[in-house]
Amino acid sequence: xxxxxxxxxxxxxxxxxxxxxxxxxxxxxxxxxxxxxxxxxxxxxxxxxxxxxxxxxxxxxxxxxxxxxxxxxxxxxxxxxxxxxxxxxxxxxxxxxxxxxxxxxxxxxxxxxxxxxxxxxxxxxxxxxxxxxxxxxxxxxxxxxxxxxxxxxxxxxxxxxxxxxxxxxxxxxxxxxxxxxxxxxxxxxxxxxxxxxxxxxxxxxxxxxxxxxxxxxxxxxxxxxxxxxxxxxxxxxxxxxxxxxxxxxxxxxxxxxxxxxxxxxxxxxxxxxxxxxxxxxxxxxxxxxxxxxxxxxxxxxxxxxxxxxxxxxxxxxxxxxxxxxxxxxxxxxxxxxxxxxxxxxxxxxxxxxxxx
Amino acid sequence: xxxxxxxxxxxxxxxxxxxxxxxxxxxxxxxxxxxxxxxxxxxxxxxxxxxxxxxxxxxxxxxxxxxxxxxxxxxxxxxxxxxxxxxxxxxxxxxxxxxxxxxxxxxxxxxxxxxxxxxxxxxxxxxxxxxxxxxxxxxxxxxxxxxxxxxxxxxxxxxxxxxxxxxxxxxxxxxxxxxxxxxxxxxxxxxxxxxxxxxxxxxxxxxxxxxxxxxxxxxxxxxxxxxxxxxxxxxxxxxxxxxxxxxxxxxxxxxxxxxxxxxxxxxxxxxxxxxxxxxxxxxxxxxxxxxxxxxxxxxxxxxxxxxxxxxxxxxxxxxxxxxxxxxxxxxxxxxxxxxxxxxxxxxxxxxxxxxxxxxxxxxxxxxxxxxxxxxxxxxxxxxxxxxxxxxxxxxxxxxxxxxxxxxxxxxxxxxxxxxxxxxxxxxxxxxxxxxxxxxxxxxxxxxxxxxxxxxxxxxxxxxxxxxxxxxxxxxxxxxxxxxx
Numbered sequence: 126x127x128x129x130x131x132x133x134x135x136x137x138x139x140x141x142x143x144x145x146x147x148x149x150x151x152x153x154x155x156x157x158x159x160x161x162x163x164x165x166x167x168x169x170x171x172x173x174x175x176x177x178x179x180x181x182x183x184x185x186x187x188x189x190x191x192x193x194x195x196x197x198x199x200x201x202x203x204x205x206x207x208x209x210x211x212x213x214x215x216x217x218x219x220x221x222x223x224x225x226x227x228x229x230x231x232x233x234x235x236x237x238x239x240x241x242x243x244x245x246x247x248x249x250x251x252x253x254x255x256x257x258x259x260x261x262x263x264x265x266x267x268x269x270x271x272x273x274x275x276x277x278x279x280x281x282x283x284x285x286x287x288x289x290x291x292x293x294x295x296x297x298x299x300x301x302x303x304x305x306x307x308x309x310x311x312x313x314x315x316x317x318x319x320x321x322x323x324x325x326x327x328x329x330x331x332x333x334x335x336x337x338x339x340x341x342x343x344x345x346x347x348x349x350x351x352x353x354x355x356x357x358x359x360x361x362x363x364x365x366x367x368x369x370x371x372x373x374x375x376x377x378x379x380x381x382x383x384x385x386x387x388x389x390x391x392x393x394x395x396x397x398x399x400x401x402x403x404x405x406x407x408x409x410x411x412x413x414x415x416x417x418x419x420x421x422x423x424x425x426x427x428x429x430x431x432x433x434x435x436x437x438x439x440x441x442x443x444x445x446x447x448x449x450x451x452x453x454x455x456x457x458x459x460x461x462x463x464x465x466x467x468x469x470x471x472x473x474x475x476x477x478x479x480x481x
Numbered sequence: 482x483x484x485x486x487x488x489x490x491x492x493x494x495x496x497x498x499x500x501x502x503x504x505x506x507x508x509x510x511x512x513x514x515x516x517x518x519x520x521x522x523x524x525x526x527x528x529x530x531x532x533x534x535x536x537x538x539x540x541x542x543x544x545x546x547x548x549x550x551x552x553x554x555x556x557x558x559x560x561x562x563x564x565x566x567x568x569x570x571x572x573x574x575x576x577x578x579x580x581x582x583x584x585x586x587x588x589x590x591x592x593x594x595x596x597x598x599x600x601x602x603x604x605x606x607x608x609x610x611x612x613x614x615x616x617x618x619x620x621x622x623x624x625x626x627x628x629x630x631x632x633x634x635x636x637x638x639x640x641x642x643x644x645x646x647x648x649x650x651x652x653x654x655x656x657x658x659x660x661x662x663x664x665x666x667x668x669x670x671x672x673x674x675x676x677x678x679x680x681x682x683x684x685x686x687x688x689x690x691x692x693x694x695x696x697x698x699x700x701x702x703x704x705x706x707x708x709x710x711x712x713x714x715x716x717x718x719x720x721x722x723x724x725x726x727x728x729x730x731x732x733x734x735x736x737x738x739x740x741x742x743x744x745x746x747x748x749x750x751x752x753x754x755x756x757x758x759x760x761x762x763x764x765x766x767x768x769x770x771x772x773x774x775x776x777x778x779x780x781x782x783x784x785x786x787x788x789x790x791x792x793x794x795x796x797x798x799x800x801x802x803x804x805x806x807x808x809x810x811x812x813x814x815x816x817x818x819x820x821x822x823x824x825x826x827x828x829x830x831x832x833x834x835x836x837x838x839x840x841x842x843x844x845x846x847x848x849x850x851x852x853x854x855x856x857x858x859x860x861x862x863x864x865x866x867x868x869x870x871x872x873x874x875x876x877x878x879x880x881x882x883x884x885x886x887x888x889x890x891x892x893x894x895x896x897x898x899x900x901x902x903x904x905x906x907x908x909x910x911x912x913x914x915x916x917x918x919x920x921x922x923x924x925x926x927x928x929x930x931x932x933x934x935x936x937x938x939x940x941x942x943x944x945x946x947x948x949x950x951x952x953x954x955x956x957x958x959x960x961x962x963x964x965x
Contacts, residue, residue: 170577170683170801171579171679171680171681205796213801214799396841396844396849
C-alpha cells in the first residue's frame with residue numbers, strides 16, 4: 126500500500142525583545158545561571174505580570190507578514206502544570222483567543238514547485254527556565270534566566286506531505302522572522318525550535334491517521350530525520366498489524382530515533398483559564414497600521430523585485446533573498462560592480478566566496 | 482496617645498506634642514502587654530519600627546513631613562515587606578522574607594509611616610474567623626470567647642484593642658468588612674483596581690483588593706490618600722485620578738438616596754442584628770436621606786458563584802508554593818513528585834487544601850464550562866443588578882454579617898456554615914464595587930456592622946456617608962473593656 130504522511134508544525138520563535146514578556150529582566154543569552162531572573166521571573170509571592178508592548182508589536186508584525194487577521198482582542202490564559210523550571214506552576218500563554226489568526230505562507234520545493242501552507246494561528250507566551258541534569262551529583266539544577274522570555278508559537282495547518290516540505294516550511298518561517306527582525310533564529314541557543322505532528326494515511330484516504338507529536342527539535346536536519354523516522358515507524362507499525370497511539374515522542378539525535386514520552390491517557394489536563402492578572406490585549410486599527418508601516422520588504426517581494434530590476438532568474442533571486450543579509454550584500458555588490466549577474470554569482474558562492 | 486485617631490496623631494506630631502519614636506514605643510508596649518490575649522500579631526517589627534520612627538522624626542523636624550509621617554500602622558501579613566517576615570498565615574511561608582515590598586507597603590513607607598508589625602490572618606486569606614491561621618486563632622477584643630472575623634482578623638483585633646491606630650486588610654469576599662463589623666471598626670474595600678495588588682499575596686486575583694481598617698471613616702480616608710492610585714506594576718490597577726478622600730467628608734446627606742435590598746433582610750439574618758441595622762437606617766433618615774427598598778435579584782447566587790471563582794483562581798495562584806525555590810520544603814524528598822506532594826501536603830492547612838481541590842476540579846477538562854464559565858456568566862448578572870440599582874439610588878445599605886461574632890470553634894467543623902457568614906459581602910467583590918462596614922451598635926457585648934455599597938470609584942461618597950453617621954453617633958468610639 127502507498128502511504129501519505131501528514132505533517133503540521135508548531136514553531137517556537139523567541140522574540141528578540143530586550144526584556145522579558147512580563148518583567149523588566151534582560152533576555153540576553155549565556156549569562157551566569159539565575160542572574161537574569163527577577164522576583165517576577167522567580168514567581169515570588171505577590172508579584173504580577175506586566176505585558177511587554179514590544180512583544181505584542183513583534184507578534185503583530187509576524188501576523189501581517191503572513192497575511193493573517195490580527196485579533197482586535199486577544200486574551201492571556203494560564204496553562205497549569207507543575208515542573209521545577211516553571212516557577213509559578215503555570216505558564217502564561219494564549220489559548221482560546223490568540224493574537225494572530227489564520228494566515229498562510231508560500232514554500233518553494235527543490236523542483237521549483239510552490240505550495241501554500243496554512244498557518245492556523247500564532248500566539249504569545251512565556252518560555253520556561255531550564256533544568257540542568259549534569260554536574261549536580263544526582264540532583265537537578267534550575268536556571269531561570271530563560272523563564273519569561275517571550276515566545277511566538279506559530280501553528281501550521283496539517284498541510285505538509287513530506288519531511289522535505291516540513292523542512293522547506295520551517296526554513297521559510299525562519300527566514301521570515303529574521304527578515305522581520307523579531308527573532309535571531311539561533312537554533313543552537315534554542316531561539317527557534319519546533320514540535321512536529323506526524324501521521325500517515327493510505328494515499329487517497331481523506332481521514333487523517335492517528336498522530337504522534339515529536340517534541341523540541343532544534344535543527345533543520347533533525348526535523349527532517351525525526352519526521353522520516355517517525356513516518357517509517359508508523360508505517361511499519363500499521364503494516365505489522367499494530368496501531369499508532371496518540372502520544373508525545375522525543376527525538377534522540379544521538380540514536381537517531383524517536384521514543385515515547387507520554388500517551389494521550391497520561392496527557393496532562395492543563396486547566397486553562399483566562400489569566401486574571403492581565404487585561405485582554407486590545408489593538409485598534411491605528412496600532413496595527415502603525416506596525417504595518419514598519420514592515421520591511423518581505424522575501425517574496427524582494428525576490429520579484431530582483432527578477433524585475435536585475436534580470437535575475439527566479440532561482441538566483443530565490444537564493445539571494447533567502448536571508449536579509451545576503452540580499453543586502455548582493456545589492457551592494459551589484460551597485461559597485463554594475464553587473465548583477467556577477468554579483469549574483471558572488472552572492473550565492475558559485476564562483477568565489479563572498480568574503481573574497 | 483493610643484486613644485487618639487489619625488488626625489489628632491498627625492497634628493500632635495507636627496505640633497511636637499510627642500515624637501514618632503515616643504508614639505511607636507507606646508504602641509509597642511501596648512502590643513507587648515496585650516497581644517498575648519489576642520494573638521493579633523504574627524510579627525512585631527520592633528527594630529525596624531523604631532528606625533522608621535526616628536527617620537520620621539527627622540523628617541518632621543525638617544518640615545518635610547506629609548499628612549501621616551510618623552503615624553504607626555500595622556500591615557496584614559499578606560503584604561510583602563522587604564526585610565520583615567511575610568507568612569500569609571501559613572506554615573508554607575512561616576520563615577519567608579520577601580526581597581521586595583508590596584506597593585501598599587512602599588507607599589506607607591514613602592509617606593513616613595511606621596510599621597509596628599504584621600497581623601495575623603486566616604491562612605492565605607481563606608477563612609471568615611481567623612481560625613485557619615497556622616499561628617493560631619485571634620480573639621475578639623470585645624469578647625475574648627468570640628472570633629474577630631476573617632480573614633483580616635489580626636488587623637481588626639489590633640486596631641479595636643488600640644494596639645495600632647490603623648491597619649491594612651485585604652478583602653476577597655468580605656475579609657475587611659466582616660472583621661470590621663465584628664470588631665466595631667470602619668473598614669473599606671475599595672473598587673477593584675483602586676489599590677495596587679502588587680506584592681499582596683494573591684488568593685483570588687480577580688476579587689482581591691486591599692484597604693484600610695480603622696476606628697473612623699476619617700482615618701480610613703487619610704490612609705486611602707496614601708495607598709490608593711495607579712501602579713504600573715499591576716496591570717489591573719486603574720489609571721483614573723485619585724481624589725482627596727477627606728474633601729467630601731463633611732458634605733450634607735440631605736437628599737441622599739439609599740437602597741435597601743430586600744434580599745439582605747430575609748431568612749438567616751439574626752433578628753437582633755436586624756433591629757440594630759433598622760435603627761441605623763432611621764438615623765440616616767434623620768440625616769436627610771431617603772430610603773427605598775430595592776431588589777438585587779441575583780444576589781442569592783453570590784455564594785455558589787464565589788465558591789467556584791475564588792477556589793479556581795486560588796488553585797492556580799498557590800501552585801508556586803511547591804518547595805522548589807522558597808518556603809516550606811519537606812525533609813529528604815526521594816524524588817520530584819515526593820517533594821511536591823509532601824511539601825504541599827505538610828505546608829498547607831486543611832481549608833487551603835479544600836479550596837485548591839475545589840478549584841482544580843472546577844477548572845478541569847470537561848467541567849470548566851459547567852463551573853468556571855457558568856460562574857463568570859453569573860458574575861455578570863450579579864454586577865448588572867448593582868448597575869441597575871445605581872440608576873435610581875446613590876448607595877446600598879444592609880447588614881455586613883448575618884450575625885454578630887460567633888464563638889471560637891463554633892463553625893470550624895462545618896465549612897458551609899462558615900462560608901455563609903460572608904453571604905452579604907461576596908456580591909460586592911464579584912461586581913468589583915466598593916464596600917464599607919461601619920459600627921452601628923451592639924448585641925450584648927458584640928458589635929454590629931452596617932454595610933455601605935457604592936458605585937464604582939465612589940469611595941469618597943461612601944466615606945462621606947460613613948463620616949456623617951459618625952458625627953451623629955458614638956458607636957465607633959466605644960472601646961472594648963480592658964483595652965480602653
